[in-house]
Amino acid sequence: MMNARGKFLFRFGLIAVFTCIVLLLLAPSFVGAWHNKLMVNTQYGKLKGFLSEDRSTMIWKGIPYAKPPVGDLRWKAPQEPKPWDGVRDATKPAKKCTQLYTTIDWIRTGEIDSECSEDCLYLDIYRPNRSGRLPVYVWIHGGSNNFGSAREYDGAKLAVESDIVVVVIQYRLGPLGWFYHPALQTGDDPLSDSGNFGTLDHVQALKWVRENIHAFGGDPHNVTVAGESAGAHNTMNLVISPLGKGLFHRAVYQSGGMAPVTADYGRAAANGYIERLIRYKENVDALTAENRRKEMENNGSLETYLRETAAGDFFLALVKTGSVPTFPVIMDGYVMPFVGWIPAIQSGNYNKMPIILGSNEYELKAFMPLYGSVVKLYGAPSTLPKYSWSDLFTSIRYNNNPKFEDILKTPFDWELYDKTGYFGSLQWKAKNVDSIARELAKVQDKVYTYLFKWGGIGSGPYPFDHIYGASHAAEISFFFGWNKGLFDIPDLTGPGARDLQNAMMAYLSNFTRTGNPNSGDPHHKLPHKRTKWLQWSNAPREPKSIVFDADFYCAKINMMNEEVTFASAEAERQSWVSAQDSSNQWLADNVTKLFLWQPPW
Known part of the structure; x- marks a missing residue:
């Protein structure tokens, strides 16, 4: 006879065997359930996606939202995609739009990217692996409107953490995307005659989302459009353009840097x-x-x-x-009004909606190593003719070779580099955030702005904190929930960076749901003890921008009440120049001027 321990083990074994049999019997139904959820039926045909490795995210890639803009359709307004028979494989990324091969630090090389094609009007979709109708977040990538693709933007974590459907679109770039010339204009097609083919691609993608996103569990009546850099420029164009009316309901404008021409x-x-x-x-x-x-x-x-x-x-x-x-x-007067953004906003003749606008504390530092050789003409760095700021990325990327101390050798060299980035970025904020927010707040409510500061001295790793800091595009990793920051250099798994990332994703999730970054549904409310993100106020000493920063241990978030204007930015720069030794004043003045923005209106 078995003792008590033996009986227990025998019974436990029977239960385990029974459980395994049940799971094996149910496995086909589980697989079938996943298969059914991954198979979607759009108005153009069926698509089959795939699950992420951890099975938390359903993903569809390379979905056509327009006919290939090739042959006679080059420099034409996009047309609806051609329906297909059978099931289209949506497990592989589409080719990038035609562009130059670009290095990780944004240097355009002298060769065409091998992974690109003129046939490139596709989008990717990410959604949590669960049922239910979810808000939609459409991302327009940056890259000066001459490089970039959907491949660089993994929306899986953003979709799962924020419980939204993420759509990442591609669009025509460079002279294929924006080309205004009478040789191509017929006079009977105002869309194609506009020359704004990339902008029309954005409109077509949003039309596709409106008609098809329900098949992916997205809510076509709750769509947010967001973009960074050129993507922010493109987002604001949709806010201003009459063609954007009714296609989306909220906008996020991150570090925009171009103005209409x-x-x-x-x-x-x-x-x-x-x-x-x-x-x-x-x-x-x-x-x-x-x-x-x-x-x-x-x-x-x-x-x-x-x-x-x-x-x-x-x-x-x-x-x-x-x-x-x-x-x-x-x-052109059809796709984009003849007036610029500010006059359009002042007239009230634009698509009013809740909007977030933001910039980073050191936007210009991402570009200074790119164009640093220009500074050499002015004798900077002042003590070392061998190197220029162009060597800084090489140094930070390749284990301090050459050494930072050999590139920025004196305290003045360091300060000149830092202040050049700082003053240029102040004017960036004045032009691209505060001046727009001021005009928007005169004619609508729910205008929110931010200043992103993580990565600088006190939060970022050395020497990244000095060379780049909170520079252009550094905030993207925080909103998307990635583990690596700008140029894949800083690690974002530390407690402070992770805390800030969670807070920024929570604000974004709430805004995507309701148009208010402080409140969403009961499951997505503002995290405990977070700062309330107040609307921009034009009143003096009233709330303007929320500041996103962190130390090593936790997020540091607060509201700032100061508006940055061109006048205030220039006054601060002049004050610093005047405080320098007389031997350095000419250099301080002229080098900082190299990276200043000028008012576009």
């Missing part, structure tokens, strides 16, 4: 692109290229010349004949 400017820019293309393809000088362009315009052959040019050549021509420009929206 006039049609005359767009025409002149297009002429410049064409002439650089001719110089590149035909190996001629600038004057010959200009005459060749005019000749083709006069004899009517320019459109054929442009349409027969390979997509990549437009980008190679730019990098081979100079720098690669940004590509802002063109005020």
